[in-house]
Amino acid sequence: MNPILKIDDVHKTLRGLKVLRGATLEVMPHEVVGLIGGSGEGKSVLLKHAAGLMRPDHGHVYVDGDDLCCLSRRHKQSFYDRLGFLFQNGALFDSLSVYENITFPLREQGLGEQEIRERIRTVLGHVGLEGSEEKLPGQLSGGMLKRAALARALIKFPEIMLFDEPTTGLDPLIVRTIHNLIHSCQRELNYAGIIVTHEIPAIFGLVQKVAFLYEGRIRFYGTPEEVHQTNDPVLREFIDSATMTEDPVTWHGCLGTNNGGA
Numbered sequence: 001m002n003p004i005l006k007i008d009d010v011h012k013t014l015r016g017l018k019v020l021r022g023a024t025l026e027v028m029p030h031e032v033v034g035l036i037g038g039s040g041e042g043k044s045v046l047l048k049h050a051a052g053l054m055r056p057d058h059g060h061v062y063v064d065g066d067d068l069c070c071l072s073r074r075h076k077q078s079f080y081d082r083l084g085f086l087f088q089n090g091a092l093f094d095s096l097s098v099y100e101n102i103t104f105p106l107r108e109q110g111l112g113e114q115e116i117r118e119r120i121r122t123v124l125g126h127v128g129l130e131g132s133e134e135k136l137p138g139q140l141s142g143g144m145l146k147r148a149a150l151a152r153a154l155i156k157f158p159e160i161m162l163f164d165e166p167t168t169g170l171d172p173l174i175v176r177t178i179h180n181l182i183h184s185c186q187r188e189l190n191y192a193g194i195i196v197t198h199e200i201p202a203i204f205g206l207v208q209k210v211a212f213l214y215e216g217r218i219r220f221y222g223t224p225e226e227v228h229q230t231n232d233p234v235l236r237e238f239i240d241s242a243t244m245t246e247d248p249v250t251w252h253g254c255l256g257t258n259n260g261g262a
């Protein structure tokens with residue numbers, strides 16, 4: 001099987017800082033990759049390349065084998081129709097209701113009102129926000145805002161989902177709820193994707209693969225089990241410091257919940 005998304009030897013310098021230095025990562029259809037790494041290592045920058053929001057200085061991003069930077073306008077639009085992006089801050093429009101925010105991407109696609117209504121009912125059901133359609137973002141709690149942003153990212157029934165720290169700033173209970181939602185939506189919609197996160201080890205229960213970004217490259221790529229068993233001292237130290245407060249039961253609980261997701 002060929003990757004749905006391939007980041008190939010991507011280099012990117014921003015304001016003189018070499019952020020990406022040959023990053024390579026493949027995402028297979030229906031597989032979700034957890035992208036981990038230290039703060040400032042370039043995880044969000046890598047995700048923006050995957051979304052076509054940043055162009056590599058060198059290297060390529062391929063979607064179904066097509067180089068993203070060489071797509072015609074029409075093909076780029078059809079790539080965006082297949083893509084859902086959950087931004088770190090949710091990026092909802094303050095003056096638009098939940099309904100208007102979520103349906104925004106569909107209106108750009110020109111779907112009819114009946115289909116829009118059916119889709120919003122499905123997606124609001126997935127994220128548990130039924131009945132909040134008329135509220136403004138300012139009337140929602142942090143967890144509800146994330147759910148609304150997730151609903152907006154899912155409304156096009158994307159084949160590829162990119163999540164940039166979907167649970168940052170939320171309390172542990174809501175983090176678990178959002179993780180469960182991401183997991184159940186993935187099982188339902190079967191998308192492939194990348195989740196940038198600091199939630200270790202919780203992320204290992206959500207993803208099929210883990211990629212560790214270090215010094216501008218993917219230093220490790222493997223299953224959550226392989227992370228657990230790694231002998232790489234740098235990854236080991238990173239994981240150990242991130243899980244210092246977690247007991248081994250939690251670790252094994254996380255590995256146990258990862259059942260393929262696809």
Ligand SMILES: Nc1ncnc2c1ncn2[C@@H]1O[C@H](COP(=O)(O)OP(=O)(O)OP(=O)(O)O)[C@@H](O)[C@H]1O
Nearest residue numbers: 014015017019037038039040041042043044045046
């Ligand atoms: N648009 C930009 N212009 C200039 N520098 C940028 C830009 N975006 C990111 N950077 C820089 O690139 C580096 C990597 O940033 P990035 O946000 O990708 O890190 P990260 O791994 O996602 O970090 P964190 O986990 O803390 O969110 C940082 O030094 C950041 O300041």
